[in-house]
Amino acid sequence: MTSAAEVRAAVAATHRSDWARIVGGLIRFTGDWTLAEDSAQEAFETALQRWERDGIPPAPGAWLTTVARNRAIDRMRRVATEQRVLRSAAALDPAEPDADDDRLRLLFTCCHPALGLEARVALTLRSVAGLTTAEIARAFLVPEPTMAQRLVRAKAKIAHAGIPYRVPPPELLGERLPGVLAVLYLLFTEGYSATSGDAVVREPLAEEAIRLARLLRELMPRETEVSALLALMLLHHARRAGRMGESGDAVPIDLQDRALWDAVAIDEAVTLLRRSGSRGPYALQASIAARHATSPSWEATDFEGIVSDYDALLLLEPSPVVALNRAIAIGMADGAAAGLDAVRQVADAPQHLALAAEADFLRRLGRREEAAAMYRSAIAVARTAPNRRYFEARLREVET
Amino acid sequence: MQYLFLIGSAPDAPAETEADDGPTIEEWAREVYEERGAGKMGDRLRPASEATTVRIRRGETLVTDGPFVEGSEYIGGFDVIECENLDEAVEIAAKHPMARHGLIEIRPVWSLGL
Numbered sequence: 001m002t003s004a005a006e007v008r009a010a011v012a013a014t015h016r017s018d019w020a021r022i023v024g025g026l027i028r029f030t031g032d033w034t035l036a037e038d039s040a041q042e043a044f045e046t047a048l049q050r051w052e053r054d055g056i057p058p059a060p061g062a063w064l065t066t067v068a069r070n071r072a073i074d075r076m077r078r079v080a081t082e083q084r085v086l087r088s089a090a091a092l093d094p095a096e097p098d099a100d101d102d103r104l105r106l107l108f109t110c111c112h113p114a115l116g117l118e119a120r121v122a123l124t125l126r127s128v129a130g131l132t133t134a135e136i137a138r139a140f141l142v143p144e145p146t147m148a149q150r151l152v153r154a155k156a157k158i159a160h161a162g163i164p165y166r167v168p169p170p171e172l173l174g175e176r177l178p179g180v181l182a183v184l185y186l187l188f189t190e191g192y193s194a195t196s197g198d199a200v201v202r203e204p205l206a207e208e209a210i211r212l213a214r215l216l217r218e219l220m221p222r223e224t225e226v227s228a229l230l231a232l233m234l235l236h237h238a239r240r241a242g243r244m245g246e247s248g249d250a251v252p253i254d255l256q257d258r259a260l261w262d263a264v265a266i267d268e269a270v271t272l273l274r275r276s277g278s279r280g281p282y283a284l285q286a287s288i289a290a291r292h293a294t295s296p297s298w299e300a301t302d303f304e305g306i307v308s309d310y311d312a313l314l315l316l317e318p319s320p321v322v323a324l325n326r327a328i329a330i331g332m333a334d335g336a337a338a339g340l341d342a343v344r345q346v347a348d349a350p351q352h353l354a355l356a357a358e359a360d361f362l363r364r365l366g367r368r369e370e371a372a373a374m375y376r377s378a379i380a381v382a383r384t385a386p387n388r389r390y391f392e393a394r395l396r397e398v399e400t
Numbered sequence: 401m402q403y404l405f406l407i408g409s410a411p412d413a414p415a416e417t418e419a420d421d422g423p424t425i426e427e428w429a430r431e432v433y434e435e436r437g438a439g440k441m442g443d444r445l446r447p448a449s450e451a452t453t454v455r456i457r458r459g460e461t462l463v464t465d466g467p468f469v470e471g472s473e474y475i476g477g478f479d480v481i482e483c484e485n486l487d488e489a490v491e492i493a494a495k496h497p498m499a500r501h502g503l504i505e506i507r508p509v510w511s512l513g514l
Contacts, residue, residue, distance in 0.1 A: 112486075114486055114490075160508055160510070161486050161506075161508045162401035162403075162484075162485040162486045162489070162508060163485065163486045163487075164484070164485040164486065164487050168487070172487065
């Protein structure tokens with residue numbers, strides 16, 4: 001007899017390390033996503049009962065692979081499928097050399113551009129990360145049947161439209177990899193942007209994204225932007241304890257207690273970034289985050305370096321938000337007057353961000369009445385309650 | 401896999417000169433139909449103003465002038481393509497000159513097996 005707690009921990013650990021490989025292998029042999037996921041799910045449920053009675057097997061991943069494969073064969077027998085498929089499924093060897101490829105195949109297929117972005121994200125969480133439909137539905141605040149249907153539709157499109165189950169060949173890899181990275185980063189920001197009520201529910205999303213980025217890096221060690229994306233996620237995530245104020249609202253970076261930042265994660269990220277040698281969009285964003293994360297204080301931050309990173313990023317990905325952040329960095333490097341000028345030159349920036357930036361520079365220039373008016377406009381267009389409360393606090397500051 | 405390509409014109413297509421760089425329709429047809437054998441049949445279509453729609457309602461055959469859905473006025477041609485998977489279909493579609501001048505909708509054929 002093994003204690004229930006030990007078994008739960010062992011099953012959870014194997015779920016994290018082996019789920020994608022098991023599902024990926026079953027899909028390759030059966031061609032049936034739902035059957036593969038259901039069989040894997042059943043195998044993990046079986047492990048919870050059996051391991052308590054018989055003890056945790058010496059190779060839990062291999063044990064689960066075998067049980068999942070047998071479940072898949074049972075299910076296929078029940079629906080009396082082709083003999084050919086049955087034979088190849090029976091030959092699935094848990095220790096086979098291209099097990100890594102199964103996980104990559106799974107990830108690239110989940111992130112195929114012919115699937116809608118929402119479907120890609122949901123499918124990645126279900127098939128690669130092994131979250132249940134209910135967990136994914138909770139994370140995205142949609143009813144479970146809605147999420148279930150989204151997953152069913154995505155799998156149907158993969159089957160019916162002939163989306164290939166494979167890692168794209170080299171000539172396509174360049175255009176497909178950014179799509180995979182975008183899904184992982186979206187997953188991360190989705191978890192990260194929740195700053196109030198939902199934070200408890202969504203933090204696991206950010207951690208899941210980091211885990212998937214680690215997996216992708218392990219599988220594609222030579223793709224430098226994969227390392228850069230992982231570094232970027234780690235840097236943001238390292239500051240999470242400092243972001244959360246006592247009221248539950250986000251604390252802006254200049255007011256955060258840097259002692260709360262995770263120094264180990266920051267070190268790991270900085271090393272990853274340096275070794276990657278990349279100057280792609282994720283590397284530039286990571287470089288900006290690293291300059292913040294490694295500075296002893298807000299005032300000592302290397303804002304000149306940040307401005308030059310933003311210059312490079314603007315060339316790769318011109319966007320009003322990047323332009324606005326660059327303008328704010330100019331204000332930090334060259335003074336509030338230069339910042340105000342730069343902010344006012346940015347076209348099409350999201351209104352609530354542009355107003356807040358202008359208001360902050362006006363406040364620093366001592367132009368309190370103009371700043372107050374600007375904060376009032378920002379309050380009127382704020383998109384979230386924590387945002388609004390932040391502007392209200394700054395408004396009170398300039399009014400006193 | 402078998403796919404139907406619906407070749408359409410698009411309002412957001414780039415100006416002619418910008419889109420002129422690439423295979424002509426003759427070059428595309430030669431590669432896809434003759435060299436690769438992926439093309440099964442295809443051609444241009446007369447404009448939607450010359451379409452006729454047929455339906456039977458309460459036992460009566462109704463014939464009306466024009467296309468049956470809005471939007472189909474943009475469809476100017478079609479191809480039936482047989483290839484390995486969606487990635488190959490996308491690759492073939494991307495070489496079609498109308499991918500530059502308009503757009504191509506790829507629909508998997510849902511065979512009745514008749």
